[in-house]
Amino acid sequence: MELDTLAANMGVGYDCKGSISVPIYQTATFQHPALNESTGFDYSRSGNPTRLVLEKGIAALENGNIGLAYPSGMSAITNVFMFLGYNSHLIMTEDIYGGTYRLLNEILNQYHIEATYVDTTNLQEITNAIQEDTAAIFIESPTNPLLKVCDLKAIAQIAHQNNILLIVDNTFLTPYLQNPLQLGADIVIHSASKYLGGHNDLIAGLVAVKDQEIGDKLYFWQNSTGSILSPHESWLLLRGIKTLGIRMEKQQQNAVSLARWLQNHPQVTRVYYPGLPDNPGYLLNLKQARGYGAMISFEVRTPELIPRFLEHIELISFAESLGGIETLVTFPYTQTHGDINEETRNSLGINNRLLRLSIGIEDQKDLIQDMEVALS
Amino acid sequence: MKKSTKILHTGNEVDPVTGAVSYPIYQVSTFHQDGLENDGAYEYSRSANPTRNTLENILTKLENGYRAFAFASGMATISSIFLLFSPGDHLLVTSDVYGGTYRALTGLFQRLGIETTFIDTTIPENIERNIKDNTRAIYLESPSNPLLKITNIRQTVQLAQTYNLLTIMDNTFMTPYFQRPLELGIDIVIHSATKYLGGHSDLIIGAACVNCENLASRIKFLQNTFGAIAAPQDCWLLMRGIKTLKVRMEQHQESARALAAWLNEHSYVNEVYYPSLIQNPGHQIHQEQADGDGGIISFRLQSSTKARNMLENVRIPVLATSLGAVESIITYPCTMSHDSIPIDIREQMGIGEDLVRLSVGLEAPEDLIADLEQALK
Numbered sequence: 039m040e041l042d043t044l045a046a047n048m049g050v051g052y053d054c055k056g057s058i059s060v061p062i063y064q065t066a067t068f069q070h071p072a073l074n075e076s077t078g079f080d081y082s083r084s085g086n087p088t089r090l091v092l093e094k095g096i097a098a099l100e101n102g103n104i105g106l107a108y109p110s111g112m113s114a115i116t117n118v119f120m121f122l123g124y125n126s127h128l129i130m131t132e133d134i135y136g137g138t139y140r141l142l143n144e145i146l147n148q149y150h151i152e153a154t155y156v157d158t159t160n161l162q163e164i165t166n167a168i169q170e171d172t173a174a175i176f177i178e179s180p181t182n183p184l185l186k187v188c189d190l191k192a193i194a195q196i197a198h199q200n201n202i203l204l205i206v207d208n209t210f211l212t213p214y215l216q217n218p219l220q221l222g223a224d225i226v227i228h229s230a231s232k233y234l235g236g237h238n239d240l241i242a243g244l245v246a247v248k249d250q251e252i253g254d255k256l257y258f259w260q261n262s263t264g265s266i267l268s269p270h271e272s273w274l275l276l277r278g279i280k281t282l283g284i285r286m287e288k289q290q291q292n293a294v295s296l297a298r299w300l301q302n303h304p305q306v307t308r309v310y311y312p313g314l315p316d317n318p319g320y321l322l323n324l325k326q327a328r329g330y331g332a333m334i335s336f337e338v339r340t341p342e343l344i345p346r347f348l349e350h351i352e353l354i355s356f357a358e359s360l361g362g363i364e365t366l367v368t369f370p371y372t373q374t375h376g377d378i379n380e381e382t383r384n385s386l387g388i389n390n391r392l393l394r395l396s397i398g399i400e401d402q403k404d405l406i407q408d409m410e411v412a413l414s
Numbered sequence: 415m416k417k418s419t420k421i422l423h424t425g426n427e428v429d430p431v432t433g434a435v436s437y438p439i440y441q442v443s444t445f446h447q448d449g450l451e452n453d454g455a456y457e458y459s460r461s462a463n464p465t466r467n468t469l470e471n472i473l474t475k476l477e478n479g480y481r482a483f484a485f486a487s488g489m490a491t492i493s494s495i496f497l498l499f500s501p502g503d504h505l506l507v508t509s510d511v512y513g514g515t516y517r518a519l520t521g522l523f524q525r526l527g528i529e530t531t532f533i534d535t536t537i538p539e540n541i542e543r544n545i546k547d548n549t550r551a552i553y554l555e556s557p558s559n560p561l562l563k564i565t566n567i568r569q570t571v572q573l574a575q576t577y578n579l580l581t582i583m584d585n586t587f588m589t590p591y592f593q594r595p596l597e598l599g600i601d602i603v604i605h606s607a608t609k610y611l612g613g614h615s616d617l618i619i620g621a622a623c624v625n626c627e628n629l630a631s632r633i634k635f636l637q638n639t640f641g642a643i644a645a646p647q648d649c650w651l652l653m654r655g656i657k658t659l660k661v662r663m664e665q666h667q668e669s670a671r672a673l674a675a676w677l678n679e680h681s682y683v684n685e686v687y688y689p690s691l692i693q694n695p696g697h698q699i700h701q702e703q704a705d706g707d708g709g710i711i712s713f714r715l716q717s718s719t720k721a722r723n724m725l726e727n728v729r730i731p732v733l734a735t736s737l738g739a740v741e742s743i744i745t746y747p748c749t750m751s752h753d754s755i756p757i758d759i760r761e762q763m764g765i766g767e768d769l770v771r772l773s774v775g776l777e778a779p780e781d782l783i784a785d786l787e788q789a790l791k
Contacts (some may be wrong), residue, residue: 064616064651065615066608066612066616066618066736067615067732067734067735067736067743068734069734070733072733073722073733073746073749080735080750081735081736083487083489083618108641108642109486109645110641110642110643111641112640112641113490113640113641113643114641115641116639116640116641116642120522120526123525123526124501124525124527137639141639141640144635144639145497145636148500148501149500149501149526149527231443231460238442238444240441240645241443241645243641259522262489262514262521263489263490263493263518263522263642264486264487264488264489264490264491264514264618264620264642265486265487265490265493265642266486266490267645268617268618268647268648270645270647271645271647274441344450345450348449348450349449355446356446356447357444357445358444358457358458359444362444369450372450373457
């Protein structure tokens with residue numbers, strides 16, 4: 039079944055009364071039919087029907103077998119890292135989301151979960167970073183915020199030759215445009231607050247895996263640490279996923295036009311978007327994904343243009359997040375990536391002239407006009 | 415201000431913008447920023463959300479603490495708090511602790527290098543004897559789950575202070591309406607707010623409240639980074655539940671007292687565990703540190719067969735895992751709430767096949783007694 043069909047029909051047929059929309063099971067616990075008998079649901083932390091429909095749904099969309107829903111993307115990431123265990127080493131994309139960087143450098147490092155940050159577009163750098171205790175390679179593709187494209191198939195090969203897991207954060211492209219599990223990844227992570235939810239109205243995280251044993255262990259962590267998504271948010275997320283395809287198409291269409299427009303703007307010195315043919319990741323991305331998504335980063339001529347731009351945009355909101363139907367702009371240098379030390383930020387290109395756009399579903403003429411004014 | 419007034423008037427419940435008496439549900443992920451200088455306004459809902467903040471302010475007032483934090487579940491709260499500790503650290507924990515806490519400590523945190531000794535905290539010498547050079551904290555439940563054992567909170571705090579240990583206490587059974595551990599010197603109080611605070615079996619949520627700025631900033635960091643946050647809708651439901659905390663707790667207690675007395679006289683019942691019963695060795699201490707007994711009773715039947723028969727025949731209480739709700743809930747700890755503890759350790763703790771736990775709901779106590787009577791026959 040095609041993804042649009044799967045998504046639109048998620049949960050349909052689940053309810054015994056025929057309700058097309060899955061009921062919100064706003065309950066803490068479940069009555070046992072008799073002593074030592076169970077309906078399959080005992081306590082909502084361990085399993086909730088609304089959450090289960092969502093968890094099965096993400097597994098299906100990502101071509102996995104097990105899905106898990108968490109109260110935030112960071113909660114999903116923390117659970118996955120903790121499952122890797124005490125004394126493990128990770129290889130990470132160097133321009134990783136700032137929250138993940140903070141988690142590793144300020145909490146997990148004390149449990150001897152250590153990370154080496156490399157340019158994961160360079161396969162040799164990945165191979166060189168492998169140590170005896172390396173448990174996983176964690177990548178984003180395209181990366182956040184520089185939209186660098188990593189070769190998922192080749193990295194999966196390196197990982198498996200070395201008995202290492204490949205974890206992919208698929209937040210930017212979503213299963214609509216890219217299926218990392220099919221390319222060899224072992225675990226896919228989503229900040230579902232972004233495109234999957236799509237309406238800037240919820241915080242949630244999702245994980246999908248193929249392997250039953252990994253799934254069981256992750257479930258043990260989810261249940262024991264109580265890192266669960268509430269029934270109401272699960273329902274909202276299901277509702278969001280139903281329009282994933284049409285949203286992504288429109289957002290991408292807008293993003294292609296805006297990226298081209300930015301490229302020709304005199305105040306803009308550089309545009310990062312994998313959908314531009316002169317982007318170094320353009321061909322690789324086309325090989326492994328069905329589209330480029332709707333995230334664009336761009337560099338302006340001088341740092342002074344940044345506050346002016348942020349002050350003069352009217353339609354576009356200056357806010358930290360992405361993937362929603364409304365267009366948002368972020369200043370990664372202090373917002374999403376503010377936790378990474380300055381030297382590293384600058385060397386990566388996350389400097390004080392960089393802005394990140396999450397393109398929404400507005401009419402592109404209005405978006406261009408808003409930016410035109412703000413950049414003048 | 416009396417407790418019952420304070421529950422309803424913490425100063426946080428009215429929306430300052432519109433005057434709405436029920437605080438709005440901010441179902442949002444992110445917030446528009448006015449400029450590059452963030453002056454402490456809201457940015458992103460994982461870090462802070464107005465509905466969650468309002469709930470956290472209310473909980474702070476109720477526990478008389480410095481700051482409170484809301485999490486996705488009681489276990490998310492407990493796990494986030496345990497992340498305060500590092501590999502090599504050692505914790506002392508009440509022996510008949512909730513099964514989920516036991517599982518997190520032995521199944522997960524042990525793998526991260528945090529060591530735990532489970533001890534009977536009702537005996538102060540027992541605590542002192544088990545303190546090691548690397549002991550960092552004492553974790554208590556009082557009354558404990560499911561045996562309602564009482565730990566002397568003040569005395570434990572004193573001991574902890576002598577050895578420079580952090581004290582953490584799960585206050586789920588009592589709620590701040592009956593017991594305020596921070597006032598007794600505890601550093602961190604924890605709730606499975608799914609239970610009495612929410613009170614309606616309709617949400618999963620947890621909370622922690624601390625007594626100082628230092629702990630508050632460390633837990634704030636963990637809440638944001640670990641990201642196990644409570645959702646806005648659930649925060650709102652919890653605030654709604656808290657509004658009736660007083661009337662519910664009073665009624666739970668009144669009925670529980672009646673049921674405990676009745677069970678105590680029943681010929682099939684061997685032992686009854688309830689804080690105010692004279693045979694509870696901690697009843698005097700409990701009276702000094704709490705304002706009430708709560709609504710949880712555990713009792714031992716003459717045999718495991720009698721226990722199972724009763725559980726199969728009760729009609730009013732729901733046979734389920736949970737407690738603290740408007741409807742009575744009956745639980746078989748050995749296969750339900752505490753089944754994550756290995757059988758030999760469970761037996762050693764006194765959680766055998768003859769033990770039943772009852773969370774007394776708001777039904778008429780006469781109906782509950784009549785139902786238990788027919789189920790015991």
